């Protein structure tokens with residue numbers, strides 16, 4: 537089919553541009569290609585410039601008109617500059633491979649072609665959407681979070697373009713989370729001459745690590761991972777500095793409050809007298825919970841799927857996404873509306889090519905029904 541070929545061609549072009557979150561040049565290049573395509577259809581483009589990260593882009597047919605639907609898709613990947621050179625876009629059998637192919641270059645193309653389909657019909661639903669293409673989702677959306685929240689406030693629905701699961705399921709619930717950095721300052725001393733003068737920052741950090749890890753509760757879906765540590769200068773010196781990086785995941789808003797409080801409590805007082813603790817960071821994404829509003833929206837999407845003979849399941853997943861932001865402002869939100877694939881953030885990341893047209897139709901028809 538012609539359109540599938542066209543879509544694959546554009547996916548190849550986008551995958552072959554390195555666009556890791558820290559590689560602004562690449563992310564901006566991806567934006568430029570997409571912006572041109574939307575401009576051709578007469579969409580208005582607002583570029584929110586960033587110095588450090590790629591720019592965020594807002595796309596809407598008529599800026600002065602109120603729209604009901606927000607669509608969020610990110611342009612950054614987890615892969616650094618140079619990855620494309622090592623393993624560019626390839627097709628093997630029914631799958632396509634390459635850095636960011638499913639997370640989420642194929643979603644970007646699916647979104648574009650869904651809008652194109654509405655535009656060409658013509659079906660005025662394309663005038664009822666505001667699209668945010670953001671540049672920093674993979675690092676927790678530091679520059680786009682506020683933008684997404686601001687635009688969400690005027691919307692009824694939010695459609696998030698993270699890929700569908702390997703079995704085709706979309707995503708109706710997600711864990712939230714964030715990162716903390718725990719820095720400890722102690723006092724250096726020679727470990728042979730006068731160890732009693734020292735205050736070990738590493739020892740203090742060790743106490744904190746044990747306590748933090750004890751907050752884990754797999755059954756309830758709370759996960760605390762002190763994933764990286766650093767500290768010390770030499771083996772014969774009582775270390776004056778140590779640092780721990782903590783990844784936090786929670787399943788409900790209630791847990792977010794609880795875990796936040798516990799972490800602050802643990803870090804409030806040192807176990808080793810004379811050491812000093814500073815805690816930075818926090819939970820920046822609240823979970824996407826399957827509430828009434830989200831359930832209703834899910835039913836619409838499932839109904840559309842039904843009409844084209846797909847049995848569409850919805851799952852709960854552990855990873856976070858931008859779905860958190862609109863959902864926690866009370867906007868009906870569904871995620872996983874991109875094409876089907878797997879191996880996210882890995883070398884064997886893939887797209888199921890056959891799902892491109894199907895998910896494109898699903899998205900276009902969903903937008904149409906919501907308008």
Ligand SMILES: [Zn+2]
Nearest residue numbers: 639640673698
């Ligand atoms: Zn993603």
